[in-house]
Amino acid sequence: MFNLAWLLFAFPTAGALIILLVGKRMPQKVVGWLASAAVIAAFGVAISLLFSLIGLPAEEQQITITYWQWMTIGSFQIPAAVLIDPLSVTMAMVVTGVGALIHVYSIGYMADEERYQRYFFYLNFFILAMLTLVMSNNFLGMFVGWEGVGLASYLLIGFWFDKKDDTYGWYADCGKKAFIVNRIGDFGMLVAMFMIWSTLGSLVFGEVGALAHTLAPATATIICLLLLLGASGKSAQIPLYVWLPDAMAGPTPVSALIHAATMVTAGVYMMVRTYALWEMSVPAMAVAAWIGALTALLAATIALVQTDLKKILAYSTVSQLGFMVMAAGLGAYGAAIFHLVTHAFFKALLFMGAGSVMHATHGVLDINRLGGLRTKMRSTYITFAIGTAALAGIIPFSGFFSKDAILVASLDQNIPVYIIAALTALLTAVYSFRALFVTFHGAPRDPHLYKHAHESPRIMTIPLWILAILTVFAGGFNLPFLLPLEHWLESSFSHQEKISVTVEIFGIMVSIVLSFFGLLIAWAYYVRKEAWPATLTKPFLFLRPLFEHKWYIDQIYERVIVAPLKAISSWFARVFDPKVIDGAVNTVGAVCMDAGEAVRKLQNGAVPTYAFSIFLGVVAVLLYFLFMG
Amino acid sequence: MVPTNYYLILSAIIFTIGAVGVLSRRNALIIFMCVEMMLNSVNLTLIAMSRQWNNLNGQIFVFVIMAVAAAEVAVGLAILIAHYHHAKTTNIDDINVMKW
Numbered sequence: 001m002f003n004l005a006w007l008l009f010a011f012p013t014a015g016a017l018i019i020l021l022v023g024k025r026m027p028q029k030v031v032g033w034l035a036s037a038a039v040i041a042a043f044g045v046a047i048s049l050l051f052s053l054i055g056l057p058a059e060e061q062q063i064t065i066t067y068w069q070w071m072t073i074g075s076f077q078i079p080a081a082v083l084i085d086p087l088s089v090t091m092a093m094v095v096t097g098v099g100a101l102i103h104v105y106s107i108g109y110m111a112d113e114e115r116y117q118r119y120f121f122y123l124n125f126f127i128l129a130m131l132t133l134v135m136s137n138n139f140l141g142m143f144v145g146w147e148g149v150g151l152a153s154y155l156l157i158g159f160w161f162d163k164k165d166d167t168y169g170w171y172a173d174c175g176k177k178a179f180i181v182n183r184i185g186d187f188g189m190l191v192a193m194f195m196i197w198s199t200l201g202s203l204v205f206g207e208v209g210a211l212a213h214t215l216a217p218a219t220a221t222i223i224c225l226l227l228l229l230g231a232s233g234k235s236a237q238i239p240l241y242v243w244l245p246d247a248m249a250g251p252t253p254v255s256a257l258i259h260a261a262t263m264v265t266a267g268v269y270m271m272v273r274t275y276a277l278w279e280m281s282v283p284a285m286a287v288a289a290w291i292g293a294l295t296a297l298l299a300a301t302i303a304l305v306q307t308d309l310k311k312i313l314a315y316s317t318v319s320q321l322g323f324m325v326m327a328a329g330l331g332a333y334g335a336a337i338f339h340l341v342t343h344a345f346f347k348a349l350l351f352m353g354a355g356s357v358m359h360a361t362h363g364v365l366d367i368n369r370l371g372g373l374r375t376k377m378r379s380t381y382i383t384f385a386i387g388t389a390a391l392a393g394i395i396p397f398s399g400f401f402s403k404d405a406i407l408v409a410s411l412d413q414n415i416p417v418y419i420i421a422a423l424t425a426l427l428t429a430v431y432s433f434r435a436l437f438v439t440f441h442g443a444p445r446d447p448h449l450y451k452h453a454h455e456s457p458r459i460m461t462i463p464l465w466i467l468a469i470l471t472v473f474a475g476g477f478n479l480p481f482l483l484p485l486e487h488w489l490e491s492s493f494s495h496q497e498k499i500s501v502t503v504e505i506f507g508i509m510v511s512i513v514l515s516f517f518g519l520l521i522a523w524a525y526y527v528r529k530e531a532w533p534a535t536l537t538k539p540f541l542f543l544r545p546l547f548e549h550k551w552y553i554d555q556i557y558e559r560v561i562v563a564p565l566k567a568i569s570s571w572f573a574r575v576f577d578p579k580v581i582d583g584a585v586n587t588v589g590a591v592c593m594d595a596g597e598a599v600r601k602l603q604n605g606a607v608p609t610y611a612f613s614i615f616l617g618v619v620a621v622l623l624y625f626l627f628m629g
Numbered sequence: 630m631v632p633t634n635y636y637l638i639l640s641a642i643i644f645t646i647g648a649v650g651v652l653s654r655r656n657a658l659i660i661f662m663c664v665e666m667m668l669n670s671v672n673l674t675l676i677a678m679s680r681q682w683n684n685l686n687g688q689i690f691v692f693v694i695m696a697v698a699a700a701e702v703a704v705g706l707a708i709l710i711a712h713y714h715h716a717k718t719t720n721i722d723d724i725n726v727m728k729w
C-alpha cells in the first residue's frame with residue numbers, strides 16, 4: 001500500500017494543473033468538484049496509508065520511500081523522499097480530511113466569485129504544498145512545502161487584491177504582511193538548517209534524530225531557538241503573530257483551512273518532528289514553553305474585546321497555537337498533536353460557521369450589529385455552539401480533552417506556565433461564549449440585517465455538521481489514562497512521561513471548573529445581562545484600552561521596525577540608486593565617450609600624421625630588437 | 630678597401646633624409662622620391678654587408694627590392710595621377726577625406 005503514497009501528491013497536482021490549464025472553459029461547479037475530488041482522493045490515500053501503518057509493529061512504523069535523488073553535491077545529499085510514520089500520516093489525514101470538507105464548503109461559499117478557477121487552483125496548490133511539508137523526510141523537502149504554503153497563504157489572503165476597506169486596508173497589503181513576517185521566520189529556519197547540516201552532516205529527520213545527542217548544548221540551544229523563530233513565523237507566536245489577524249482579509253474558507261487547521265500548525269509539526277534536537281536543549285524548550293504560554297494569554301486578552309467575529313477567531317487561533325507550542329516546549333508532543341487535530345476540527349468549524357453568518361448578513365461580521373441569529377440559522381447555530389464548546393474546553397467535547405492534556409502536562413512540569421495557561425483557558429471560555437451569545441442570542445441589533453438573514457445552502461452546512469460530529473467525538477482519540485493517539489504517535493518521538501494520577505485528576509477538575517466558570521460569566525453577562533461579572537472584573541478595567549489596542553504591538557512594530565526600514569529604503573531609492581549606482585554606470589559611459597573623443601583625434605585624415613605613426617612603430621620595433629632581441 | 634662603416638653611415642644618413650622628407654614634405658611626388666631614397670639606402674646597406682661577408686645573398690636581395698620599388702612606384706603614381714584628376718592638387722594635406 002505504501003507504494004501508492006505518491007498519489008497523495010499526484011491527485012492535488014493533477015487537480016491544480018487541470019484547473020490552471022482548462023479551468024476557464026469549465027463550468028464553475030465542475031471546477032469546484034474537481035478540486036474537491038482531488039483532495040478527497042488524497043484523503044483516501046491517507047486513510048489507506050493509515051491502515052497499512054497500523055498493521056505494522058511499532059518499531060517498523062517508520063517507512064521511507066525515496067522517489068529520486070534531488071540534490072547531490074559532494075557530501076550534500078538530499079533525496080526526494082517521504083517519511084510515512086504515525087505523525088506524518090496523522091497530519092496528512094487532517095490536511096486532506098479538513099481540506100476536502102473546506103473545498104466542498106467553498107463550492108457554495110465562493111459561488112458568486114468571478115475568479116473561481118484561480119481560487120480552486122490556489123487551494124489545490126496549497127494542499128500539495130502542505131502535504132509536501134508534512135510527508136517529506138528531510139528538512140529541505142519540508143522547507144519547500146513550508147515556502148509553498150507561505151506562497152499559497154499570500155496568494156489567498158490577497159485574493160481580492162483590488163479590495164480595500166476600513167478594517168484591513170488594501171487586502172493585498174495583508175497578503176504582503178503575512179509573507180514578509182513569515183520570511184523572518186524562514187530566515188530562522190534556514191540558519192537552523194545550515195547549522196544542523198554543518199554540525200551533523202545530514203538533513204534527513206531520521207539521521208538528525210539519531211545524531212542529535214552529539215550536539216554541544218550551546219549549539220543545540222541556538223539551533224532550537226532558530227527553529228522556534230521559524231515556528232513563530234508560521235504558527236503565529238510572539239513576536240511574529242501580527243500577520244494572522246490581518247490574514248482574515250482572505251476568503252473565510254481560506255481562514256478556516258490555512259489559518260486555523262493546517263498551515264499555522266506547520267510550526268508545531270516541525271517542533272515535534274525535530275524533538276531530538278529540542279531534547280538536547282533544556283533552555284530552548286523552556287523558552288518555547290514560555291513563548292507559547294505568553295502568546296496564548298496575550299491573544300486571549302485581545303480576543304476578549306474584539307468586535308469582528310473573524311478577528312475573535314483569529315486571535316483565538318493564535319492563542320490555541322500558543323497552547324500547542326507550549327506543549328511542545330514542555331515535551332508533551334502527544335498532547336500538542338492531539339490539540340492540533342481537535343483544534344483543526346473545531347476551529348475550521350467555527351470559521352466556516354462565521355462564513356455561514358457572512359453569507360447570511362452579506363459580509364457583516366461586527367458582532368455589535370448581529371444578534372438573535374439562532375432562530376434564523378439553526379444548523380449554523382448548533383454547529384457553531386458545538387465548536388464554541390470545544391474551544392472553551394467544555395467536557396465532553398474534544399477540545400476539553402486536548403486542552404486538558406496540555407494543561408496537565410504544564411501542571412506536572414512548570415507551575416508558573418500552568419497558571420498562565422489556566423488563566424488563558426478561563427479567558428478562552430469567556431471570549432468564545434461571548435462570540436456565540438452576542439452573535440446568536442438576544443435581540444437582533446440591526447433589524448434590517450436580521451430580516452434578510454437566512455440559513456446557508458446544504459453544500460455549506462453539511463461540512464459544518466461533519467466537523468461538528470468530529471468535534472464531539474474526537475476526544476475519544478486520546479482520552480486521559482488511555483491515550484491511544486499518543487501511544488500510536490510515540491514511535492515518531494520520544495516516550496512520553498507518565499503523569500501521576502493525582503496530578504491528572506486535579507488538572508481535569510480545575511479544567512472543568514475553569515471552563516464552566518467562563519461559560520457562566522459569558523452567559524450571565526451577555527445573555528442574562530446581569531451585573532456581577534462586571535463588578536468582578538472592575539479591578540481589571542484599566543487594562544481594557546491595552547487589550548482594545550492589541551497591546552499596541554502593531555504600532556510599536558510600525559514605529560520601530562517598519563518606519564525606519566521604509567526610510568532606509570526610501571533613501572536607497574531616491575539617493576543611493578540614482579546617484580551612486582546610476583552614477584557609476586553613467587560614469588563608465590562618460591569615461592568611454594571622453595576616451596573616444598581623445599582617441600578620435602588620432603584619425604584626422606592627414607597623411608603626414610599617419611606616416612609619422614608608421615615611423616614611430618618602426619622605431620619601437622627596432623628598439624625592441626636592439627634591447628631585447 | 631673602403632671601410633664598411635662608411636657605407637653604413639652613408640646609408641643611415643640617406644635613410645634619415647628620406648624619412649624626414651616623407652614626414653615633412655607636402656608634395657606627393659616629392660614624398661614618393663623620398664620613399665625611393667629610403668629604399669635605395671637600404672640597398673646600399675645590403676651591398677656593403679654582402680661585400681663584407683662575401684655572401685651574394687645580399688646583392689640578390691637588392692634586385693628583389695629594386696623590382697618591388699619599381700612596381701610600387703608604378704602603382705603609387707597611378708593612384709596619384711587618378712587623385713590629381715579629381716583634386717587638381719598634389720598637396721597631401723588636402724587628402725583628408727578618410728577621417729572621423
